[in-house]
Amino acid sequence: MRYPTVVLRPExxxxxxxxxxxxxxxxxxxxGISKGRMSQLLNSTGEPSAHLVAKLMVLxxxxxxxxxxxxxxxxxxxxxxxxxxxxxEPLLK
Numbered sequence: 001m002r003y004p005t006v007v008l009r010p011e012x013x014x015x016x017x018x019x020x021x022x023x024x025x026x027x028x029x030x031x032g033i034s035k036g037r038m039s040q041l042l043n044s045t046g047e048p049s050a051h052l053v054a055k056l057m058v059l060x061x062x063x064x065x066x067x068x069x070x071x072x073x074x075x076x077x078x079x080x081x082x083x084x085x086x087x088x089e090p091l092l093k
Contacts (some may be wrong), residue, residue: 004070006053012067014042015074031055055078 015029028038031052040046048056048068056067 002072004072005047006068006070008041008048008056009069010042010044012062013056013060016062027059029065030059 013027017023017024024038025035028035030057031038032055033052037046041048041052053064053068056062057064060067
């Protein structure tokens with residue numbers, strides 16, 4: 001099964017950095033992440049946590065759709081034991 005993943009739109013963040021005269025290092029410090037992690041995000045090689053997504057949206061004032069894109073998974077997701085069919089019974093009785 002393939003799961004989608006969220007990646008940063010590097011061109012949007014790079015434009016934002018330029019517009020507001022931020023360096024990558026300053027942004028990494030503001031977000032509480034390492035410079036290496038910032039590099040991963042800008043190279044679209046790392047998936048941001050939900051917390052980091054929220055921090056970026058608040059800091060930049062940009063909506064999710066402008067900052068991130070959702071892409072197909074690479075097919076390497078672990079197999080789960082979830083049933084193939086969804087039961088119609090309510091979860092809570």
